[in-house]
Amino acid sequence: MVKLFKQTINIKNIFKKPNQFDWIVMGCILLLTLGISTLLVMGDQVPFKVRYFSWEDKKVGLKDKTFTLSFNRSVDTNSVEKNLIIEPPLPGKIAWQGRTLIYTLNDPPIYGTNYRIKLDNVQPSYKDETLQSFVSLFSTRDRVFAYIGIEGEEKGRLILYNITNLDKPQKIILTPGDLVVTNFEIYPNSEKILFSAFEPDIRGQGLVRQELYTVTTGFNVDPSITPSQRAGKLKRILDSQEYRNVSFDLSKNGKVIVIERESHRNSNDSSLWIITEDNKPISLGIPGSEFVIAPDGKRLAVAQQGGVRMVPLGSNGGTSRIFQNYEKPLGFSENGQKLLLVKDNIDYTRSLVLINQDGKNKELLRTPYPILDCKFEPRNEQDLYCLKTDIIQGENGQYREEPFLSVVNLKKETDLPLLALPNYRDVVLSMSPDGVALLFDQVVTTVPQSPSDLLTTEQEAIADGQVWLLPLPDLKEQNKSVNIKPQELIFGFKPQWLP
Known part of the structure; x- marks a missing residue:
């Protein structure tokens, strides 16, 4: 119970x-x-579509070499590769990582261009279904260069010139009228410019008292990383109280500045100094007036008596070494693995020599006349655009040096003359970041008459100056002389492209 x-x-x-x-x-x-x-x-029933495009609505530049496309499900990779369209064309190589396409460009994109990427008729990997139509836009940075003005209110001032639309170019004056700019280098993201300048009211001591500054450009490649700043914001980097600041160079990564300085009290106290990020200037104890910094800022090539010395700028900069009988360094390749040097030969000729990381050298050309400058063409670094001089006999029977531009191919070992540049020896060259054009200047000099005169490196006063644009030819199939014509742009000198 x-x-x-x-x-x-x-x-x-x-x-x-x-x-x-x-x-x-x-x-x-x-x-x-x-x-x-x-x-x-x-x-x-969720649509088959592109989930992410890394360059959507972005401005890309020289350092942007790869974009990605991600899909929301597995995809037939052959179908994607067959139907991917980029207008204008941007040749590249495709790789896959799961559902993500990785596209690596063969050449830098052309600046000042709007691109469209399109994908249609793509199949998934497991059933018969069409991809939702995908269209996206991206663009490249504007075609902008900086130069030093030469007339009127622009005289001695640093100026930006945007020629993306040549019919309506845009101009921005960056520096104030109470500074005379003598030289400048541009930081890699184009957000600021390093320049040397002096106050024109200093009695006859302008260059002696020039100081180092930075100025903002107003450009901002990626606002998510650094906040935007207005153009023209000045900051003094180095004064001239104890030392004269003679010349300087900035590494491609923007992290290292090297300056040639000379004591006001003792002219024998002259050496190179280094400034790294957030650090005060430190003397390297090395004399030199012709020098270039490796792109990563870890090495310095400097001309010294008897040769060119390679100096490490840190613990991971390698060992110090000297290249005997070389006259001067011209520059490093973009990746820093190659160095161009000018060599003095016993027969009184000069050679342009390419040296790789292992120290192996290769003579590219030999000439009895000076080699002034050479620039690597950035698309494949197989062509060098070199500024050299020739000896021309004038109508009065006298001989004079006349600079001319030629292109040296590293593989074919050819040297093709391109353009004569008469009337002025110290031409400044600047290669566009996309490798499609050169900027150069030509100035008219006279005897200095005023403390505020614009001066050349040889202390001649600049009376007039012109900046020219030279479109570069496609040399892949050319084996003969080419006919190219420079285009006159603006009054000024020392032009440099923004990266």
Whole structure:
């Protein structure tokens, strides 16, 4: 009887009214069941599409070599590669990582260009379904260069010139009228410019008292990393109280500045100094007036008596070494693995020599006349655009040096003359970041007459100056002389492209 009573109680407990906790548990189970059922029924109805494009609505530049396209499900890779369209064309190589396409450009994109990427008729990997049509836009940085003005209110001031639309160029004056700019280098993201300048009211001591500054350009490649700044914001980097600041160079990564300095009290106290990020200037104890910094800022090539010395600028900069009988360094390749040097030969000729990381050298050309400058063409670094001089006999029977531009191919070992540049020896060259054009200047000099005169490196006053644009030819199939014509742009000198 007792046993039967207990069974009755257990049965009643089973059918008792659910409490609040039971209702919560049952509700959660019901919601999960409905969610799973919905996913099973509706999951396949989510459109097959491109989930992410890394360059969407962005401005890309020289350092942007790869973009990615990600899909929301597995895809037929052959179908994607067959139907991917970029207008204008941007040749490149495709690789895959799961559902993500990785596209690496063969050449830098052309600056001042709007691009469209399109993808249609792509199939997934597991069933017959068409990709949702994908179209996106991106663009490259504007075609902008900086130069030093030469007339009117622009005289001695640093100026930006945007020629993306040559019919309507845009000009921005960056520096104030109470500074005379003598030289400048541009930081890699184009957000600021390092320049040397002096105050024109200093009596006859302008160059002696020039100081180092930075100025903002107003450009901002990626606002998510650094906040935008207005153009023209000045900051003094180095004064001239104890030392004269003669010349300087900035590494391509923008992290190292090297300056030639000379003591006001002792002219024998002259050496190169280094400034790294957030550090005060430190003397390297090395004399030199012709020098270039490796792109990564870890090495310095400097001309010294008897050769060119390679100096490490840190613990990971390698060992010091000297290249005997070389006259001067011209520059490093973009990746820093090659160095161009000018060598003096015993027959009184000069050679342009390419030296790789292992120290192996290769003579590219030999000439009896000076080699002034050479620039690597950035698309494949197989062509060098070199400024050299020739000896021309004038109508009066006298001989004069006349600079000319030629292109040296490293593989074919050819030297093709391109353009004569008469009337001025110290031409400044600047290669565009996309490798399609050169900037150069030509100035007219006279005897200095005022402390505020603009001066050349040889201390001649600049009376007039012109900046020219030279479109570069496609040399892949050319084996003969080419006919190219420079385009006159603006009055000024020392032009430099923004990266």
